[in-house]
Amino acid sequence: xxxxxxxxxxxxxxxxxxxxxxxxxxxxxxxxxxxxxxxxxxxxxxxxxxxxxxxxxxxxxxxxxxxxxxxxxxxxxxxxxxxxxxxxxxxxxxxxxxxxxxxxxxxxxxxxxxxxxxxxxxxxxxxxxxxxxxxxxxxxxxxxxxxxxxxxxxxxxxxxxxxxxxxxxxxxxxxxxxxxxxxxxxxxxxxxxxxxxxxxxxxxxxxxxxxxxxxxxxxxxxxxxxxxxxxxxxxxxxxxxxxxxxxxxxxxxxxxxxxxxxxxxxxxxxxxxxxxxxxxxxxxxxxxxxxxxxxxxxxxxxxxxxxxxxxxxxxxxxxxxxxxxxxxxxxxxxxxxxxxxxxxxxxxxxxxxxxxxxxxxxxxxxxxxxxxxxxxxxxxxxxxxxxxxxxxxxxxxxxxxxxxxxxxxxxxxxxxxxxxxxxxxxxxxxxxxxxxxxxxxxxxxxxxxxxxxxxxxxxxxxxxxxxxxxxxxxxxxxxxxxxxxxxxxxxxxxxxxxxxxxx
Ligand SMILES: Cc1cc2nc3c(=O)[nH]c(=O)nc-3n(C[C@H](O)[C@H](O)[C@H](O)COP(=O)(O)OP(=O)(O)OC[C@H]3O[C@@H](n4cnc5c(N)ncnc54)[C@H](O)[C@@H]3O)c2cc1C
Numbered sequence: 403x404x405x406x407x408x409x410x411x412x413x414x415x416x417x418x419x420x421x422x423x424x425x426x427x428x429x430x431x432x433x434x435x436x437x438x439x440x441x442x443x444x445x446x447x448x449x450x451x452x453x454x455x456x457x458x459x460x461x462x463x464x465x466x467x468x469x470x471x472x473x474x475x476x477x478x479x480x481x482x483x484x485x486x487x488x489x490x491x492x493x494x495x496x497x498x499x500x501x502x503x504x505x506x507x508x509x510x511x512x513x514x515x516x517x518x519x520x521x522x523x524x525x526x527x528x529x530x531x532x533x534x535x536x537x538x539x540x541x542x543x544x545x546x547x548x549x550x551x552x553x554x555x556x557x558x559x560x561x562x563x564x565x566x567x568x569x570x571x572x573x574x575x576x577x578x579x580x581x582x583x584x585x586x587x588x589x590x591x592x593x594x595x596x597x598x599x600x601x602x603x604x605x606x607x608x609x610x611x612x613x614x615x616x617x618x619x620x621x622x623x624x625x626x627x628x629x630x631x632x633x634x635x636x637x638x639x640x641x642x643x644x645x646x647x648x649x650x651x652x653x654x655x656x657x658x659x660x661x662x663x664x665x666x667x668x669x670x671x672x673x674x675x676x677x678x679x680x681x682x683x684x685x686x687x688x689x690x691x692x693x694x695x696x697x698x699x700x701x702x703x704x705x706x707x708x709x710x711x712x713x714x715x716x717x718x719x720x721x722x723x724x725x726x727x728x729x730x731x732x733x734x735x736x737x738x739x740x741x742x743x744x745x746x747x748x749x750x751x752x753x754x755x756x757x758x759x760x761x762x763x764x765x766x767x768x769x770x771x772x773x774x775x776x777x778x779x780x781x782x783x784x785x786x787x788x789x790x791x792x793x794x795x796x797x798x799x800x801x802x803x804x805x806x807x808x809x810x811x812x813x814x815x816x817x818x819x820x821x822x823x824x825x826x827x828x829x830x831x832x833x834x835x836x837x838x839x840x841x842x843x844x845x846x847x848x849x850x851x852x853x854x855x856x857x858x859x860x861x862x863x864x865x866x867x868x869x870x871x872x873x874x875x876x877x878x879x880x881x882x883x884x885x886x887x888x889x890x891x892x893x894x895x896x897x898x899x900x901x902x903x904x905x
Contacts, residue, residue, distance in 0.1 A: 439630065440631065441630050442629060442631045443631070443632040444631065444633055445633070445634050445903070446467045446468070446638065446899065446902045446903055447469075447620060447631055447638070448462070448470070448471040448640055449638065449676075450471075450472075450473060450642065450870075450872070451471050451475075451478035451480065451601060451603075451640075452479060452642060452670070453586065453587060453590075453888055453891030454640035454872065454891040454895040454898075455471055455478075455480075455638075456591040456895070457870075457891060457895025457899065458638045458869055458898045459594040460597070460896075461895065461900050462599075462900070463594050463598055463599040463899075465899070465900060465903035466903065467635055467899075467902070467903035468598065469594065469599040469600065470600050470602070470633075471594075471602070472602050472605040472620075473602070474604070474606040474672045475603065475604070476603055476604055478601065479583070479587040480673060481642060481645070481673060481842055482586065483581065483587060483670075485841075485887075486577055486578045486580060486582055486583060487578070487582050487583035487586040487888060488571045488884050488885045489539065489889040490570045490571055490884075490885035490886055490889050491536045491539045491570060491889060492506045492508050492511035492535065493507050493511075494536045494539045494540070494572070495540075496539065496550045496553060497553055497570065497572075500552055501569040503570075506568040506570065508529075508533045508535065510565070510566050510568065511535070511568075511570060512529045514562055514566040514882070515532060515878075516528050516529075518562060522879055523877065523878045524689065524690075524848075524875035524876065527851060528876055534893045534896075535889050538889065538893055541892075542574075542589070542590070542892065546589040546590050546592070546593050547589055548574045548585075548586065548589055550572050550573070550574055551573055551575050552573045553572050554571050554573070555567065555571060555707040556705075556706070556730050556883025556884055556885075557706070557730040557731070558707075558726075558821060559729055559730055559882065560726050560729050560733075560819050570885065571884050572885065590892075605622050605623070605629075606622060606623045607620045607622045608620070608621050608628075609621050610637060610680050610684055612684055612863075615863075616864040616865050617637050617684070617866040618633065619633050620633070635904075636898075636901075636902030636905055638868070638869055638898045639677035639680065639855070639866070639868045639872045640868075640891075640898075641676045641872050642670070643678065643842060643871040644674070644678060645670075645673040645840075645843045646671050646674045647674045647675040647679075648663075650678070650679070651843065654688070654691040654692065654845070655691055655694065655845065656692075657736065658694045658840070658843040660739060661838055664837070665696075665837055666699070666839050666840065667840040668839055668841055668842075669840070669842040669843075673871075677846070677868060677872040678846050678847055678872065681847040681868065685859075686848065686855045686856070686866070687856050687860075688845065688848060689845065689848040689874035690844060690845035692845060692879055693736070693878065693881065694732070694840055694881070695840065695841035695842050695844065695881040695887070696731070696736070696838035696839070696840050697731035697839055698751075698836065698837075699839035700764070700834065700837075701834075702764070703727065703731060703751075704728050704734060705884060710728070710822030710823055711727055711728040712753070712757055712762040712763040713754075713757050713760055713810075713825040714752060714757060715727055715820075715827075716750065716751050717749065717752055718747075718794075719746070719747040719749075719794055720795065720798055721796075721797075721798030721799035721802055723817060724749075725738070725741075725818060726820055727818075727820060727823075728821055728822045730883045731881075732881035732882070732883075733880050735836075736879070738838070739838070748836065749835075750794075750834060750835055750836065752799075752831060753765070754827040754829050754831045754832065755828065755829060755830050756825070756826060756828040757827060757832075770832055779833065782829070782833075783830050783831075784830075785799055785803050786799075788831040791833065803827065806826075809824060810824050810825050810826045810827075811826065842887065844871070844877050844878075844880075845874040845875075846871060846872045846873045847868040847872060847873055848874060849874075849875065850862065851897070852898075852901040853897045853898035854867055854901065865902070867902055868894070868898070870887075870891040870894055870895060871887060871891070873890075873894050877890070
């Protein structure tokens with residue numbers, strides 16, 4: 403359906419963000435000329451068909467709205483497809499059935515997320531997410547046919563009280579492994595489709611259109627063709643964070659920028675911060691930028707509380723430890739990034755031949771030798787030899803090893819509170835250079851608990867929503883543990899879909 407625009411696009415609030423937008427090298431203010439026409443019309447327009455996008459589409463379609471989803475890639479799913487699809491929730495019937503945690507609550511869950519947010523998260527958003535999570539677990543089972551089969555927990559965070567920890571990471575049938583997030587995407591999209599939602603692939607949304615302060619549609623590219631899509635009830639941005647946008651990462655997230663230059667960024671390559679840029683272009687505020695989801699793909703260290711970390715410790719360029727190595731992965735990888743910057747050189751995981759006897763070891767004598775031959779591990783007969791191999795002061799590394807072995811004898815890591823793998827390490831010795839595998843960037847557009855986007859003056863931008871990793875403020879400066887992000891896609895997607903459908 404086609405309809406002439408009666409008014410010029412009105413960009414309330416945009417002026418305030420012009421400087422920031424220009425600083426990011428963005429295109430500037432969007433505009434649609436008077437007399438230009440719409441090519442397509444819908445009620446709720448969802449931009450991006452990852453976890454947040456399909457959840458938003460399903461919820462809006464179930465509420466009776468006409469829904470159109472535009473997806474830049476050739477398939478639905480985005481980064482969510484690559485994920486294990488595991489999701490955190492507290493107090494569910496499944497948690498009671500599968501774990502020893504019989505009286506866990508969303509309040510404890512929120513308290514953990516708030517504490518791990520180190521004063522930077524929006525507590526209202528975090529509380530809303532924790533309260534909504536158990537209901538989403540039921541919705542996914544009852545409405546979308548997901549079958550929950552097991553639950554585990556994430557590893558500890560040194561300053562978070564033990565009583566706030568619990569096994570909350572829900573795993574569905576076929577889920578948990580890399581690439582099984584597609585099961586969640588397909589199950590939820592099936593509900594959206596059955597309720598009338600439509601999808602156009604290979605369609606890249608370029609900019610938002612705003613009339614009299616209200617977001618009324620978007621301009622999108624389909625190959626060489628530009629189309630203008632009218633959204634009568636709202637536009638929901640679900641394009642994830644700035645994962646593969648080097649320029650935005652350089653300005654907003656030094657750790658993501660470092661990873662883009664030096665590590666593997668495993669999220670969808672189509673996640674280039676488009677929704678965040680488009681929101682900023684019309685004056686939206688941002689929140690929670692700076693963190694990312696980093697972990698060690700070689701060892702999987704501290705990704706699951708059922709798998710102890712084998713005897714090993716991590717040192718910086720001075721040859722000293724600096725972090726609790728079995729604390730949740732993105733927490734200790736934030737410290738690895740900071741130490742790498744602070745000392746202008748890599749950090750190393752140190753272990754010894756004695757480590758091969760540990761049941762949790764990821765290296766046997768044979769695989770260690772193969773990695774030495776391939777150049778992936780360095781080795782030394784003595785700790786001094788190893789220090790020379792990795793270029794750290796021998797006396798420091800020797801002192802650190804002695805300290806570790808003394809803690810192991812005493813059964814307590816007085817330096818960093820290590821909980822697992824605290825056993826003596828004897829040589830010959832090995833060193834593994836830490837390289838992050840990056841599962842995505844954190845932070846996005848500032849939202850309220852209706853997933854409405856907030857502008858730089860603190861006002862709601864009417865009819866504009868953001869969900870999943872396109873929205874920020876609900877995760878802190880590092881990723882607290884598996885299952886937070888995907889639960890966030892369901893929660894903010896459904897909230898945005900419901901709110902937009904009501905307009
Ligand atoms: C290997 C791996 C494993 C992981 N495992 C887990 C896990 O088990 N549990 C967990 O909680 N988290 C996990 N994560 C993190 C989690 O998967 C992501 O943070 C989350 O899925 C992001 O969801 P999203 O809907 O916000 O974005 P996405 O799923 O990435 O969807 C965004 C979509 O928007 C599209 N798009 C982008 N720009 C445009 C545009 N301009 N126009 C139209 N479309 C556009 C993209 O093509 C993409 O399809 C994992 C991540 C990785 C990489």
